[in-house]
Amino acid sequence: MTSFDFAESAFVLGAFTVAGFVKGVAGFGLPTVTLGLLALTRPLPEAMALMLVPTLLTNVWQSLVGPALWPVLRRLWPFLAAAVAGTLAGAGVLARSDAHLLSGLLGLLLVASAALALLGLALPTPTPGRERWLSPAIGGTAGLLTGMTGSFLFPAAPYLAAMRLPPQHFVQGFGLGALLATLALALGMAGHGLLPPDLGLASLVGVAPAFLGMALGTRVRRAMPETRFRDVIQVALGLVGLWLAVRAFA
Template structure:
């Protein structure tokens, strides 16, 4: 039985509120921010189990609400299918690996994400011919990393941005990818015995603060320059990533 004292409960609720806030501002990042914060004090597999339900709930809304779902699925299905398979494979690696080293890998992903965003150098746009083989390759890689670390951000977000999809196609396409990868992660973790029922139920606690944070973040996004706030968020994620990487490899 996994238990939380008052301080740990406050940390969990605060992490989901902050992560929802970031998602409201940037349109993505809830699982990555949640894991980055929770992994500072809890084993990564526990943090991944805790973030499952809030991530599923918020991505159902992001992926299914809007007019671009069918076009996004038609364009991105090889990417999405490979992401699911990669996530199942990554969850199998998670069950056999050192959680501290995997939290260090999550830290490296956060550093890479922050560095790319702050440098302002996007991936080059692939041709349609290149996209045919790149989509399953990038999707599988993103899924593998999701299964090992819980974060679907890298390299999925930079790749989908490089495709120069219409904004709503990007939002719903990324949402569907994150939704399917999170479902596959839950299945893989349950199959590997990494998803105790009490921890799955505890994950429900994060739904309300995540949606509250999203609502506040959406208001902030409409009221201030988006680029400035994203810079602050990316810098903060980079610092969290440096700490996780230092703790694992230092």
Template sequence: MTSFDPAESALVLGAFTIAGVVKGLAGFGLPTVTLGLLALIRPLPEAMALMIVPTLATNVWQALVGPALLPVLRRLWPFLAAAVLGTLAGAGILARSDAQFLSGLLGLLLVASALLALAGPQVPAPRTAQERWLSPAVGGAAGLLTGMTGSFLFPAAPYLAALKLPPQHFVQGFGIGALLATLALAAGMAGQGLLPRDLGLASLIGVAPAFLGMAVGTRLRRAMPDARFRTVIQAALGLVGLWLAFRTFG
């Protein structure tokens, strides 16, 4: 039976609250922020198991609420299907890999994601012919990394941004992808014996703080300049990523 001391319990609740704030502000980032913080105190597979239920709960709402569901599915189904298959494959790799190494890999992904967001390069939108093969390729890569690290953020978010989707399409499309990838991750981890019942039940405690954080993030998004808050969040993600990478590879 997995147990948490009071300090660890406070960090778990705080991690989901902070991650919810980020998701409420930007529409993504709950698993990435949660894993970046929880991996400081727990092995990555345990951190991934803890974040599954809150991620599913928040992404169900993000994926299904809104007018863009059918248009997004028609355009992005190759990306989404490949993400599911990639996640199942990545979960198989997770079961046979060194969790400490994957924690370091997550750190490098966090750093890469933060640098990409802070640098703000303009990525040209792919042409229709390019999108036909790019969507499954990027979806598969995003799924593979999700299965190995629990984070669907990279390269999914930069690619969907490069498609120049309308804002609601972007938010809902990312939500659908994250939802399907998390379901595939849960199935893959359960099949590999990496999803103990006690951790699955423990992850329920993250649902309320995640939704609370989303509500706060939504209010912050309306009350302060979006660019300034995103800069702070991305810088924090980069610092956490550097710590995880240094702990593993330093």
């Protein structure tokens, strides 16, 4: 049975509120921010289990509601199917690996993602011929990393951005990928005994602060330059990632 004292409980609730705030402003980042913060104090598998329910619920609306669902499915189904398969495989790696080292891998992913965003680097737009094999390759890689670290952000987001999708297609495509990968992660972790019932119930506690943070973030988005906020968040994520990597590999 996993237990939380008052300080730990307050930190977990605060992490979900901050992560929801980031998602409200930027439209992404709830699982990545949650994991980056929770992995500072808890083993990575526990952090991944805690973020499952809030991530699932906050991605349902983003992915399923909107006019782009069917066009996104028609174009991205190889990417999405490979992401699910990769996540299930990654959960198997998680069950057999040192969680401390995987938290370091999460840190490296955060640093890489922040560096790409802050430097303004973008992947080249794939031609239709290359897209046919790149989509399942990138989807599988993103899924594998999701199964191992819980974060679907990299390389999924840079690749979808490189495809130059219309904004609504990008939002729903990324949301759908995150939703399916998180569902696969839950199944994979449960199948390998990494999702104890008490952590599943504890994950429900994060739903309210996550949605509260999203509501606050949505208000802030209307009052401040989004680009400036994204830069601040990327710097913060990069520093958290650097700390996780140094702690794991030093």
